[in-house]
Amino acid sequence: MSFAIGQTYQSSPTMTALGTESSADVYKMTEAGTIPDGKTVVLSDVTISNGQIACSGDATIILMGSNSVTAAANTAAIEIGGSGTTLTITGSGSLTATGGMYAAGIGTGYANNASVAGGNIEINGGTITATGGQSSAAIGTGYAYYNGSNKCGTITINGGSVTAYGGYAGIGTGGANQSSSNECGDITINGGTVTAYGGTSSAAIGTGYANNSGSNKCGTITISTGVTSVTATMGNRSPNSIGKGYAKNNGTQTCGTITIGGDATTYAEGVTASPFTYPAP
Numbered sequence: 001m002s003f004a005i006g007q008t009y010q011s012s013p014t015m016t017a018l019g020t021e022s023s024a025d026v027y028k029m030t031e032a033g034t035i036p037d038g039k040t041v042v043l044s045d046v047t048i049s050n051g052q053i054a055c056s057g058d059a060t061i062i063l064m065g066s067n068s069v070t071a072a073a074n075t076a077a078i079e080i081g082g083s084g085t086t087l088t089i090t091g092s093g094s095l096t097a098t099g100g101m102y103a104a105g106i107g108t109g110y111a112n113n114a115s116v117a118g119g120n121i122e123i124n125g126g127t128i129t130a131t132g133g134q135s136s137a138a139i140g141t142g143y144a145y146y147n148g149s150n151k152c153g154t155i156t157i158n159g160g161s162v163t164a165y166g167g168y169a170g171i172g173t174g175g176a177n178q179s180s181s182n183e184c185g186d187i188t189i190n191g192g193t194v195t196a197y198g199g200t201s202s203a204a205i206g207t208g209y210a211n212n213s214g215s216n217k218c219g220t221i222t223i224s225t226g227v228t229s230v231t232a233t234m235g236n237r238s239p240n241s242i243g244k245g246y247a248k249n250n251g252t253q254t255c256g257t258i259t260i261g262g263d264a265t266t267y268a269e270g271v272t273a274s275p276f277t278y279p280a281p
Contacts, residue, residue, distance in 0.1 A: 018042060022035075022036055022039065024039075025038075025039060025040060026039075026040040026041075026042070027039070027040075027041060027042070028041070028042045028043075028044060029041040029042065029043055029046065029053065030046055031046070031048065031051070032048045032051030032052055032053065032069075033053065033054070034053075034054045034055070034056050035053065035054070035055050035056065035059040035061075036056055036057070037056050037057025037058060037059075037081070037085075038057060038058050038059075039059060039060075040059070040060040040061075040062065041053075041059070041060070041061055041062070042061075042062045042064060042091075043061060043062070043063055043064065043065075043067040043091075043093070043095065044064040044065045044067075044093070045064070045065035045066055045067065046067045046068075046069075047067070047068045048068065048069045048070065048077075049070050050070065050071075050072045051069070051070075051071065051072065052069065052071045052072070052075050052076060052077055052078070052079055052100075053069055053077070053078050053079070054079040055078075055079060055080055055081040055085065055087050055119075056081060057081045057082070057085045058081065058085045058086050058087075058119075059081065059085075059086075059087050059088070060087075060088045060089075060090065061078070061087070061088070061089045061090075061091075061095075062090055062091040063089065063090070063091035063092065063093035063094060063095050063125075063126040063127075063128075064091055064092065064093040065093045065094075066093065066094050067093060067094060067095045067096070068095075068096040068098075069095070069096070069097050069098070070098045071098065071099050071100040071103060071133075072100045073100040073101040073102070073103075073133075074100055074101060074102050074103055074109050074110040074142075075099075075100050075103050075109045075110075076097075076099050076100070076103045076104045076105065076106065076107050076108055076109050076142060077097035077098055077099050077100075077103075077104075077105050077106065077130075078095075078097050078105070078106040078107075079107070079108065079109060079118075080106070080107055080108065080118040080119050080120075080121060080152060081118070081119045082117060082118065082119060083117040083118065083119055083151070083153065084119055084153070085119035085120070086119055086120040086121075086122055086153075087106075087119065087120070087121050087122065088122045088123075088124060089106075089121075089122070089123045089124065089125075089126060089128065089160075090123075090124040090125040090126060090160075091125055091126045092125065092126065093126055093127070094126060094127040094128070094129075095126060095127070095128050095129070096128075096129045096130075096131075097128070097129070097130045097131070098130075098131045098133075099130075099131065099132050099133040099136055099138075099142065099167070100133050101133045101134050102133050102134055102135055102136055102142055102143040102145075102174075103132075103133045103136050103142040103143070104130075104132050104133070104136050104137050104138065104139065104140055104141060104142050104174065105130030105131050105132055105133075105137075105138045105139060105164075106121060106128075106130050106138070106139045106140075107121065107136075107137060107139060107140045107141055107142065107152050108140075108141045108142045108150055108151075108152055109142045110136075110142045110143055110145075110148075110150075111142065111143070111144045111145070111148035111149055111150035111180070111182075112145045112146055112148050113145070113146045113147050113148055114148055114149075115148070115149040116141075116142070116144075116148070116149065116150045116151065117149075117151045118141070118151060118152040118153065119152065119153045120152075120153035120154045120155070120156070120185070121139060121140075121152065121153070121154070121155045121156070122156045122157075122158070123156070123157045123158065123159070123160055123162060123192075124158045124159050124160065125159050125160040125192075126160045126161075127160065127161045128160060128161070128162045128163070129163045129165075130162070130163070130164050130165070131164075131165040131167075132164075132165065132166045132167035132168065132169075132170075132174065132199070133167050134167050135167050135168055135174055135175040135177075135199075135208070135209070136166075136167040136168060136174040136175070136208075137164075137166050137167070137168060137169045137170065137171065137172055137173055137174045137184075137208060138164035138165050138166045138167070138169075138170050138171065138196070139155060139162075139164050139170070139171045139172075140152055140155060140169060140171060140172045140173055140174065140184045141172075141173045141174045141182055141183070141184055142174045143167075143168075143174045143175050143177075143182075144174065144175070144176045144177070144180035144181060144182040144214070145177050145178055145180055146177075146178040146179070146180060147178065147179050147180055148180040148181075149180065149181050149182075150173075150174060150176075150180070150181070150182045150183070151182075151183045151184070152183075152184045152185065153184075153185045154184075154185040154186045154187070154188065154219070155171060155172070155184060155185070155186075155187045155188070156187075156188045156189075156190070157188070157189045157190065157191070157192055157194055158190045158191050158192065159190075159191045159192040160192045160193075161192060161193045162192060162193070162194045162195070162196075163194075163195045163196075164194075164195070164196040164197065164204075165197050165199075166196070166197060166198050166199045166202055166204070166208070166235070167199045167208075168198065168199045168200070168201070168202035168208025168209050168235070168245065169198055169199075169202045169203055169204070169205070169206055169207055169208040169245065170196030170197050170198050170199075170202075170203075170204040170205060170232070171187060171194075171196050171204070171205045171206075172184050172187060172203065172205060172206045172207055172208065172218050173206075173207045173208045173216050173217070173218055174208050175202075175208045175209045175210070175211070175214065175216070176208070176209075176210045176211070176214030176215055176216045176251065177210075177211045177212050177214045178211075178212050178213070178214065179212070179213045179214065180214050180215070181214070181215040181216075181217070182207075182208065182210075182214070182215070182216050182217070183216070183217040183218070184217075184218045184219065185218075185219045186218075186219035186220045186221070186222070186256065187205060187206070187218060187219065187220070187221045187222070188220075188221075188222045188224075189222070189223045189224065189227055189230055190224045190226050190227070191224075191226045191227055191228070192227060192228060193227075193228045193229050193230075194227065194229070194230045194231070195230075195231045196230075196231070196232050196233070197233045197235070198232075198233065198234045198235035198238055198241070198245065199235045200235045200236050200237065201235055201236065201237045201238055201245055201246035201248075202234070202235045202238050202245040202246070203232075203234055203235075203238055203240045203241060203242060203243055203244060203245045203270075204232035204233050204234055204235075204241050204242065204274075205221060205230075205232050205241070205242045205243075206218050206221060206240065206242055206243045206244060206245060206255055206270070207243075207244050207245045207253050207254075207255060208245050209245050209246055209247075209248075209251075210245065210246075210247040210248070210251030210252060210253055211247070211248050211249050211251045212248075212249045212250070212251065213249070213250045213251065214251045214252075215251070215252045215254075216244075216245065216247075216251070216252070216253050216254070217253075217254040217255070218254075218255050218256065219256045220256035220257045220258070220259070221242060221243065221255065221256065221257075221258045221259070222258075222259045222260075223259070223260045223261065223278055224261070224262075225261050225262060227278065227279075229277060229278070229279065230277070230278045231275050231276070231277045232271065232274070232275065232276045232277075233274050233275040233276075234274040239270065239272065240270035240271055240272055241271050241272070241273060241274040241275065241276045242258060242260075242267070242270060242271035242276060243255045243258055243267070243269070243270025243271060244270055255270065258270065258271065260278055261278060261279070
């Protein structure tokens with residue numbers, strides 16, 4: 001049995017008969033656990049409470065039916081693999097991913113006086129609702145505190161319907177506090193419908209709140225002409241809906257070039273309108 005990334009998947013007797021043995025290249029995942037490196041899992045009407053799905057390396061998740069993962073404190077609901085790996089999410093089903101306190105819905109967990117380095121996130125299909133825990137991104141990184149370092153790679157959305165409710169950034173970084181650093185790579189939206197909400201002092205797409213010598217950084221942000229729509233709503237006190245969040249007490253914010261519909265010059269300092277919708281209604 002083989003699966004092409006980006007293909008639409010429908011429930012069928014064949015899929016129902018798919019085994020749950022993780023030794024197979026493609027298998028059904030029915031409870032919290034870890035996806036071995038290089039494997040593809042199918043989530044089909046799975047509910048996980050106080051647990052997570054963790055990727056040990058590269059992984060693909062195919063969504064069927066209605067799925068929900070709610071994580072315990074300090075852990076992401078869908079935790080990406082290490083630096084250089086890629087989590088790919090596709091399919092025709094839905095996923096509700098709710099991060100635990102200080103952790104992303106999809107991305108990394110909490111970095112408290114420690115270093116966390118996650119890989120890339122790629123969404124090609126499905127209906128996804130991600131919610132970040134306190135001080136965390138919905139899709140991206142968790143919270144970095146007290147000399148902690150929290151990183152993820154690129155975030156790419158090629159299709160599907162994605163809604164991101166940030167504890168801090170909706171899509172991008174969590175917060176950085178007490179001389180910590182928080183960083184995500186380039187954020188690229190090539191297709192689909194994306195709705196993102198920033199939490200307090202945070203951009204909807206970009207960086208979260210930086211406080212007490214904390215440092216937040218994201219790479220370039222690109223929204224292409226191929227999207228159905230992107231709507232970004234900033235959090236209270238944030239200067240931007242797309243780009244940099246708010247910094248206080250020697251906190252710093254860095255964001256790469258923002259290009260929307262092929263035009264980078266208009267958004268050189270960030271997108272200040274909120275809510276901002278592209279294409280304009």
